[in-house]
Amino acid sequence: MMSNLSKYRYLILRRIVQITILVLFWGANRYGWKVLVGNLSTAKVLDSFYLADPLAVLQILATGTIISLDILIGVLIIVIFYGLITGRSFCSWVCPINIVTDSAAWLRKKGYGEKGNKYLKLPKSMRYYVLGLALILSLVLGVAAYEVINPIGITVREIVFGFGISATVLILIFLFDLFVLKNGFCGHICPVGGFYSLISKFRLLKVHLENDKCTSCMDCKTVCPEVQVLGIVGKKSGDISQGACTNCGRCIEVCEDDALRFKFF
Amino acid sequence: MENKDSSKISRGDLLKGIVKKGGLMMLGGLPWAAYVEENKEEEFVLRPPGAVDEKKFVESCIKCGICVEECPYDTLKLAKPGDDALTGTPFFTPRDIPCYMCTDIPCVEACPTDSLLKDLVSDDNNDKYDINKAEMGVAVIDRKNCLAYWGIRCDACYRACPLLDEAIVLNFERNKRTGKHAMMKPEVNADICTGCGMCEHACITEKASIFVLPREKALGKVNDDYIKGWDEEDESRLDSNNIYIDKNQVEKSTLDYLNDTGSLLNDE
Ligand code: SF4
Ligand code: SF4
Ligand code: SF4
Ligand code: SF4
Ligand code: SF4
Numbered sequence: 001m002m003s004n005l006s007k008y009r010y011l012i013l014r015r016i017v018q019i020t021i022l023v024l025f026w027g028a029n030r031y032g033w034k035v036l037v038g039n040l041s042t043a044k045v046l047d048s049f050y051l052a053d054p055l056a057v058l059q060i061l062a063t064g065t066i067i068s069l070d071i072l073i074g075v076l077i078i079v080i081f082y083g084l085i086t087g088r089s090f091c092s093w094v095c096p097i098n099i100v101t102d103s104a105a106w107l108r109k110k111g112y113g114e115k116g117n118k119y120l121k122l123p124k125s126m127r128y129y130v131l132g133l134a135l136i137l138s139l140v141l142g143v144a145a146y147e148v149i150n151p152i153g154i155t156v157r158e159i160v161f162g163f164g165i166s167a168t169v170l171i172l173i174f175l176f177d178l179f180v181l182k183n184g185f186c187g188h189i190c191p192v193g194g195f196y197s198l199i200s201k202f203r204l205l206k207v208h209l210e211n212d213k214c215t216s217c218m219d220c221k222t223v224c225p226e227v228q229v230l231g232i233v234g235k236k237s238g239d240i241s242q243g244a245c246t247n248c249g250r251c252i253e254v255c256e257d258d259a260l261r262f263k264f265f
Numbered sequence: 266m267e268n269k270d271s272s273k274i275s276r277g278d279l280l281k282g283i284v285k286k287g288g289l290m291m292l293g294g295l296p297w298a299a300y301v302e303e304n305k306e307e308e309f310v311l312r313p314p315g316a317v318d319e320k321k322f323v324e325s326c327i328k329c330g331i332c333v334e335e336c337p338y339d340t341l342k343l344a345k346p347g348d349d350a351l352t353g354t355p356f357f358t359p360r361d362i363p364c365y366m367c368t369d370i371p372c373v374e375a376c377p378t379d380s381l382l383k384d385l386v387s388d389d390n391n392d393k394y395d396i397n398k399a400e401m402g403v404a405v406i407d408r409k410n411c412l413a414y415w416g417i418r419c420d421a422c423y424r425a426c427p428l429l430d431e432a433i434v435l436n437f438e439r440n441k442r443t444g445k446h447a448m449m450k451p452e453v454n455a456d457i458c459t460g461c462g463m464c465e466h467a468c469i470t471e472k473a474s475i476f477v478l479p480r481e482k483a484l485g486k487v488n489d490d491y492i493k494g495w496d497e498e499d500e501s502r503l504d505s506n507n508i509y510i511d512k513n514q515v516e517k518s519t520l521d522y523l524n525d526t527g528s529l530l531n532d533e
Contacts, residue, residue, distance in 0.1 A: 038329035070377050137297065
């Protein structure tokens with residue numbers, strides 16, 4: 001049992017972090033807690049400073065609007081935190097959509113979903129085009145274009161401001177991931193994940209592979225939402241350095257041979 | 266981009282790939298753009314006090330909802346898909362909950378993006394809040410259904426208005442039908458009304474017969490040809506709007522016109 005639990009240690013921790021953040025936002029609206037006020041696009045922390053979603057701000061800038069210094073500092077904190085320290089960990093530790101797409105991936109692995117991406121093939125790089133397009137559309141239409149359809153924003157607002165989860169978007173994403181394309185939304189489309197992938201190349205926190213211990217069972221590759229980043233597994237020791245790795249730690253916890261671990265610096 | 270053998274792809278292929286994917290994205294961008302365009306053209310939305318004009322507002326609001334959380338009356342809501350406002354932006358529906366015109370305007374105070382601008386709801390020195398400066402909208406009366414215009418006594422909106430006797434006044438008139446009663450007809454003064462919607466909230470008809478509309482929707486606009494000469498403030502419109510007639514150009518074009526006999530002589 002204990003060993004079983006330790007196979008999910010990061011997963012459990014991640015869910016706790018993800019849910020705590022939502023609860024804090026929710027409590028801010030419901031009871032006036034001051035820890036995290038706002039939502040994932042912009043939040044006021046402990047009534048003293050702001051955190052802001054860099055992609056949302058980029059879109060606002062693209063509309064030609066000048067943004068306040070408070071918000072710019074908030075963006076800077078986020079960019080430094082994810083880009084230079086913890087990588088694309090927003091995706092696996094904060095974003096609530098991740099719970100939905102992880103579930104779809106899990107069911108797929110259990111054999112419930114569609115097998116082998118028969119219906120649709122999309123390049124992983126597609127998210128960067130979505131990102132580019134989001135900025136172009138913001139410029140042309142004069143409104144932050146992705147924020148209008150961003151399922152993260154829609155979902156978080158529904159939870160935090162309590163209009164009840166209509167869940168339509170979530171169900172669509174779930175079905176898409178389960179029956180149309182493996183890791184479809186987070187791995188191919190979401191420009192937020194794309195943005196953090198782009199800035200996370202030089203992060204400090206990385207998964208490290210000791211290839212001598214690796215028995216090439218490829219368990220890590222079956223759980224990884226961004227398999228392409230595990231290219232070195234079974235070949236040579238080193239860091240998983242590609243920005244697309246979400247630092248979810250799934251590969252580490254499933255590895256029976258202790259070949260993978262988190263490494264700082 | 267993350268293709269393992271990207272090193273083996275020639276530059277030409279790469280370029281082709283980019284163009285192809287870019288093209289596909291543009292195609293996908295069309296319905297996206299159409300949806301965004303349609304979503305942002307909600308013209309009858311009422312914004313919190315101090316909101317900059319609608320076009321700027323949809324550009325700058327970051328949809329954080331902090332204004333919503335600060336509002337002690339739960340007046341403000343963030344639009345969800347399907348609401349009559351750009352998704353994620355704050356708005357209010359006075360018939361449900363009006364703006365109670367807090368004197369400390371917590372919603373404006375809290376906005377981190379200047380989408381709700383303090384200057385727009387402060388006194389002339391910009392050092393103290395003055396909620397009466399808010400221009401969220403303007404109340405409009407449907408005289409066909411307002412009971413007071415029927416001659417029935419109702420002054421619910423008049424009494425509900427925080428700017429009682431200023432934003433709404435009652436006009437007393439003889440009730441010609443009965444010949445012995447008075448009519449007390451409410452009338453809105455658009456210069457004073459803030460659009461808070463307390464009148465709309467209070468109106469006793471099934472569907473409110475006084476309701477708030479965005480000022481751009483409810484009010485006309487007079488061009489500079491018509492100036493209230495007796496009103497100094499109105500006269501200042503002349504200076505501020507910078508009416509400048511280039512005499513040379515006018516004379517020249519008039520002369521040209523008179524001299525242009527060609528078209529007169531030309532029979533075709
Ligand atoms: S890819 Fe997008 S939706 Fe998926 S976890 Fe990351 S930010 Fe969330
Ligand atoms: S490499 Fe490991 S930590 Fe990175 S995304 Fe894959 S499973 Fe998660
Ligand atoms: S002025 Fe007060 S009641 Fe009106 S929207 Fe702002 S916080 Fe709410
Ligand atoms: S506080 Fe300002 S930026 Fe945030 S939702 Fe309200 S108006 Fe928009
Ligand atoms: S909206 Fe109605 S209640 Fe509010 S100031 Fe105008 S007339 Fe008065």
